[in-house]
Amino acid sequence: MDQAASGGHLEVVQFLHFNRSEGCTTSAMDSAAAHGHLDVVRFLHDHRDEGCTKNAMDKAATNGHLAVVEFLQEMRHEGCTADALVGAAKNNHVAVIEYLLKCGYVSESKSRNPIEFAAKYGHLEMVKLLYERNGGMGLAIDRAVEGGHEHIVRYLYGKRPVKSVPRMVVDRAAAAGHWRVLQYLLKQGLELKWTKEAIQGAAQNGDIEVIELLIRSTPPAAIPLSAFDQAANNGHLGVLKRLYQFQKDQDEQSLPGSQRREKQVQLAASRGHLELLQWQYREYPESFTSAAMDGAAAWGQLDVVRFLHYQTKTKCTSQAMDQAAENGHLSVLRFLNEVCGAECSRAAMDVAAKKGYLDIVRYLHAHRSEGCTTEAMDGAAANGHFDVVKFLHDNRTEGCTTAAMDRAAEGCHLHVVKFLHDNRTEGCTTRAMDEAAGSGELRIVKFLHENRTEGCTTRAMDSAAKSGYLMVVQFLHEHRTEGCTIAAMNGAARRGNLDVVKFLHPHRREGCTKDAMDGAASRGHLSVVKFLHENRKDGCTKRAMAGAIMKQALTLVKFLNKHPKEGYDRRILDALEDEDDLGASMILQYLDPERPMDSASQRERIRRLRFETDHESVMGEFDWSQSEDEELEEAERDEEEEEEEDDWDEEDEESLAEMVRSYTGDDDDESDEDEDEDEDEDEYEEDEEASDESVDDEESDLE
Template sequence: MIDVCPLPHRDGRLKPRHVQALLYSNVARQITAFQPGLHYDMRVLKGLQVPRFDSHDLLAAWMHVDAVLAPWLALHKMSRLKLLFSCLPHLKHVVAIHAAITGNVPLLKHLHSQLNVLMVTPYYVVDFAAWSGHFDALVFLLSIRHRGMSAHALSQAARHGYVQIVQFLLRHLHSRSPTAVVAAASNGHLNIVELLCPDYQDTIDDEAMDVAAAGGHLDVVKWLYNRGSRSWRALSAAAKHGHTHVMEYLLGTSHKNWGPVSMDNAASMNYLDVLRCLQNHPHVASQHRAIDAAATNGHFEAVRLLHDMKLAKASVKAMDDAASRGWLNIVAFLHEHNAAGCTLAAMDNAAAHGHLDVVKYLHKHRNEGCSTDAMDWAATRGHLDMVQFLHKHRHEGCTTDALDGAASRGHLDVVKYLHAHRSEGFTDVAIDRASLNNHPEVVEFLVTCGRGRVTSSCAIDAAVAHGNDHLVDILLTHGHHPSVNALESCAWCNDVEMFEKIYPLVEPSHARANAALEIVAYAASAGHLTLLQSAMRLGCVTTPPDLALVGAAKHGHLEVVKVLAPLYHHRPMAALDEAATCGHADVVKYLDHVAFPCTCRAMDGAATNGHLHLLKWLAAHRQEGWTTDAFDGACRNGHLNVVQWLYPQRQIDISPDALTWAVDANCLKLVEWLTLTGRTHFNVLNAMSCAAANGSLPILAHLVEVYSTWSEMDGMAVIAAAGGHLDMVKWILSNSNRRKSIEEAMKAAKHAQRPIVVSYLHTISSAETLDDQAVDDDEAEDGDEDIVDVHSDTSDGGALLEQAMELADDSSSDDGIESEYEEE
C-alpha cells in the first residue's frame, strides 16, 4: 500500500483521496512499469550506440552521439539515469564513454558510486579520457582502478599534444609506446617528442622524421635530424605537402642520400616554391609529365615555370585537358611554346563544356579541327551559342544525336535552332526522352513537326505517368497510342479517371486484360478500393487473383478484404498468414470468422515481428501451432517478451542458432536470458563471431564469461579488426595469445582499410614488452598499494597522488556530489 500525504487545495481544503494518490511521486512510475514501450523522453536515445572510430578525430566520431545525449543530460542531469539504464541497458556504456570524452568528472563519480557502471563496462574508458585530453577524468578513473587503459592512451595523448597527460602516464604508470613518438611528431609536438625520445633511444626509426616532414614541422625535423634520423623519404614527404622550408633545410644538410621527389605531384598541386626548390636541386627531381599535370589542373604559373626550367616535358594531353576545362591562357601558352600540340578532342571537349572562347581560339590557331561530337554534345548540354558558332564556322556538322540530346534535356531554344538550320533531323528518341523527362513544351513542338507513322508508345506512357492530361490529349491527336505501361502508371498514381479514359485504347486486348488482373492485385494491396472496382469492371474480372486478397490482408486493408473475400470459391491460406505476420488483428479475426484457413506461418510471422497479443489470440483460437522459425524470428528481432512466452509452451525445441540471432539483434537482455535458460543448446562460436563482427562488446564479454571460450579469441580479434571495432580489438587482445592475434588482426585491418585499428595494433606490436594494456593484475589485487606509483624524487608526484586519492575519496563519499549534475 502506498502511503499518501494529504495535499491541500489552494483554499486550504484537502483534495479527494483518489486525486492525492495520483499525485504521489511514484504512482506514475509504478503504473508505467506495466506498459510496453519507452518513456517519451527516452525515445530519442533508443538508437544510440557506441560508434565505429575510423580516424584519430575522436570528437568527429562522437559528435552524433553528443548531439542527442548532451541535451538530454543537460535537461535531466542524473535524476533519470537509473531508470534509463533499466529501460535501455546498452546506454550505460554510451553514457560512461560520453562522460570520459567530455571530461565530466561529477558524472563519472555518479556512474561509479551510485550505479556501478564504470567497473562493469568492458570499454576502454581511460583511453577515451586520455584521447580527449581530460586529465582530471583520467586521474579519477585510474584512482578507482579502472582497467580500461591500453598503450593507445599514451599514443593518442601524444598525438594531440596533451603534455600533462603524457607526463603523468610516463612518470607514474610506466606506460610505454614507441609509436607515441611518431604520433607526437606527426602533429609537431616537439615538447612531447623530447619527453618520449629518452625512453626510446634505440627504437626511433625514420617514420617520425617522415611524418614530421609531411606535416611541415621544421623544429621537429631539425631535432630528429640532430639525433641521427636520416629518412630518405622525408624530402619527398615534405614536397608532397608543399613544405618548401623543410625541403630547403634537408637539402642544406651534409646528408646527400635523399630520395627522389615527384615533380608531377608538385605541379598538379601548384606548389611553385617546391618547383623552384627542385630547379635548384635537379638531382632529386623525378618527373614524368609535370606540364601535363599542371595544365590538367589549371595551374598557369606552374606551366610557365616548368617550361622555363627545361626539366619537364608535355604531351598532347596538356592542351587537350586545358581546353576541356576552359583554361584559355594555358591553351594559348602551350600553342605558342610547346610543340606537342593537341588532338581533335581539344575542340570536341571544349565545345561539350561550353568554352566558346577556347573553341574560337582553337578554330583560329590550330588545324586539328573537331568531330561531329562537338556539336552533338554542345546541343545536348544546351550551349546554343556554341551550336550557332559551330554551324556557321565549322564544316563537321552534327548527327541526329544533337537534336535528340537537346530534346531529352529540355533545351527548347536549341531544338528550334537545329530544326530551323540543320537537316539531320531527329528520331523517336527525341520525343520519347523529352516526355520521359517531363519537358512537355519540347514534346509539343516536336509532334507538330510531323514525322509520319508513330512507332513508340513511350512518349504518351510517360505523359500519363507525369499526370499531364493536356499533353496526353495532344499525343493522342497525333496518333500516339498508350500501352499497358500507361495503365500501370495510372494505378501507381491512383488516377481512376485517366485509367478509365485510356483503357479502351490499349492494344492488343489480351494485353490490357492481363494488365487489369495485375492492377486488381496492386489496387487491393494499396487499399485503392475505387481503382480496384474499376479494374474489375473494365477487365471483366470475376475471380480476383490470390495476390489481391493476400496483399490487402498483408497491408491491413480490412474494407478491401471484406469486398474480395466472398468472391473466392477457394480460400487462400496465405491471406491469414500474412495478416498475422504484419500484426493486423482486425483482418486476422475477420478471416477467421469467415472460415479462412492458415498455416503455422501465421504464428511464426507474428512471433518474428513481436506481435505478442496476436500470438496469444492465435494460440487460443487456432490449432496450426508454430515451428522453430517462431523462436528464431523472435530472437532475430530482439523480442524478449515473445521468446519468454514461447519458451514455456515447449511445442518445439530451441534452435541452435537462436543465440546467434539474438546477438545479431544486439539485444543483451535476450542474450542473457537465453544463456541462462538454454545454455547448452546453442552454437556459441557462431554467436561470438557475430558479436565480434557487429562490434557488440558487452555481448561478447558476456558470452566469454558464461562459456569460458578463451581459446577462440584469436579468431575473434581478426573479425573485430576487419570490422573496425577498436575497443573490441583492445578487449580481445587483453585476453588472448596477443602476439599471434596481433599479426592476424593487423592483416585483416589493413585489408579492410581500418586506419585507427591499424594504428593501435602498430602501437602495441612495436612496444618493447607486450604486457597487459590495463593496470597490472597484481596491483589491482593488492588493496594496500596505490596503482599510481609515484617516485619520491619527483617534484610534482606528491601533488598528483594527492589529487588522484582525493578524487577517489570523493567518489566513495556518502554525501552525494555537489555539482550542476547533482541528483534532483
C-alpha cells in the same frame, strides 16, 4: 521510464517509479548519463536496481559531462571502455580526459588511440596533454597530416621526428589541398612518396599549389591520365595547362593520346567549361568530335553548343537532339533543329513524353517528322502526365498499349485511368487491378471493378494484404471472386499487419503456413505471433526463435521460449555475441546465463562454428575434449591474440553472416517475400517486350 530518463524528465521518472510496475532497463541510466542528466542518474542509482552499462560513462565522457563521469566513477562499478577516452579526445573535452587519466584509464586498443583522434580533429591542447601523460604518439602525426593541421604536425614532429610519411597519408593530404602541411614536411627533409591518387585529387579540386609541390618534390615518370580528365571535368584550366606543360617537358611521348584528348573535350563540353574549351581548341582542334556536341546538348549547355557550331564547325549525331529532349532542354533542341539542321529519332518524343515535357513534345510534333511510338503515351500515363497523354491522344496516331492503363493504375493516377477508359480502346490487363490493390488505391480498384471486365488475379489480395491495406482486402473479398493464396496471410504476418491477419483468419479459407509466424517473429511482431499461436494450428519452425533472437526482441523471445517451443539452433547465440549492444546482452543473459563473454572465448566459438558448418554431417565422429597440454597451448595462443586487435577477420565475419542468413532468412528480405510476384511480373512484361525493345535500344545508346 527509459524515454523519460533519456529526456531528463526527473518528475516523470519519479512518478513512474512510485506508481507503475513496468520499471526500466539499463538504457535509462545509460541515456540519462549520455545527455548529462545527473539528477536522473542519481535517482536511478538510489532507487532502481537495473543499473547501467559501460556505455553510460563512455557516452558521458564523449559528450563532455564531467560531473556525470565523476559520479559514475565514484558511485558505480561498471567503469568505461576505450570509447570514453577516444570520444572525449575527439570532442576536445580536456577536463574529462584529465579525470579519466587520473583514475588510471588507458586505451589498450591499437585501433582506438585517443591522441590520434585528437590530432585528426585538430585539438592541439588535447594532443599535448595526451603526449605528456603517456608519451606515446601512435599514428597521430599521420592523422594530423591527413587533416591538414600544421600546428599539430609541427608540435609532434618537434617531439619525435619521423623519417617518412606513408604514401596513403600524403595522397589524402594532397587530395584535400593541405599543401602547407606537405610543404612543412618537405622543409624538414622528408621525402614525400605519393601515388596517382594524390595528383588526381589535387587536379579534381584545382589545387595547383599542391600539384606544383608534388611534381617538384618527387617528379613522377608520367602524370596519371586521370589527372588530366579530372582537371577538364571540373573546369580547372590553370591546372590542365600546367599538367600538359610539365608532361611535355618531361616526356612528350607520355602526353594524353588522341582518344584521351577527345574524352577531355567531351567532359569540358558537357560541364559547360567554355573558357577551357577555347584553350583546348587552340591546342588540339582535331580532338573536337561529335561526342563533344552530343554531351553539351545532353547537359543543356547552349553556350557551348553555339561555340562548337559557330567556331569549330563540330557536327552532332541524333543523340544530341534525343538527349536534349530527354533532359528537357528546349532551347538547345530548337538551336540544333533550326540552326544546325540536326536529326533525331522517335526516342526523342518517347522520352520527353515519359518525363512530362509537354513543351518539347509539342515542338517535336510541330517541327519534326520522326514521330514517336506507343511508348510515348504508355510512359506518360505511367507517370501521371495527364496533359501529355491528352495531347498525344488528340494530335498523334501512334496510340498506346494496355500498358498505359496498367501502369497508370500502378502509379495511382486515377484521372489518367479514367481518361484512357473513356477515350481509348486498348483497355488494360489484370495487372491494372492487381497493382492498384498492392498500392492501396481503393478508388482505382473500385473504378476498374465497376467499369472494366478484365478483373484481377489472386495477386491483388495477396499484395494488398502484405502491404496492410485492409479496406482493399475487404473490398476484394466482398466483391471479387479471385480470392487469394496463402501468401496473403503469410505476407501480412511478416509485415506486422495484425488487422489484416485477423480479417483473413475468419473470412478466408486459404490460411497460412509456418512462414507466417516465422516471418512475424523475424520482424519482431509479438502481437501477430501471439494471435497466430492462439488462433491457428500452423505453428512455426526454428526460424521463428532464431529471427526473434537476431531481432533482439526479448519479450518475443520469452514468449516463443514458453509457448510454441520449437526450439532453436544454439549456434545462433554465437552470432549474437557479435552484436555489441544492450539488447544482445539481455538476450544472451536470458537464454544462456552461464555463457562466457570474453573475446578469446568468442574467437574459439567462431572457429568451432566454422568447423561445425563445414563438417556438420560428421560432427559425431570427432572428440572435442582437450588434453592438459592442448589446453595450455590454447591459453598461450589466446593471450597472444588478446594483445592484438580484437576484430574478427573477414572469414570469421562471413561465417557468421552465412549462419545468420540460414536461420533467420534475412539474406534477401524483400526478394523472398515477393518471389511469387516475380513470376506474375514476368508474365506482365512479356506482352510489353516487343514494343519496348526498340526504345530500350535507343535509350541504351543515349546513355
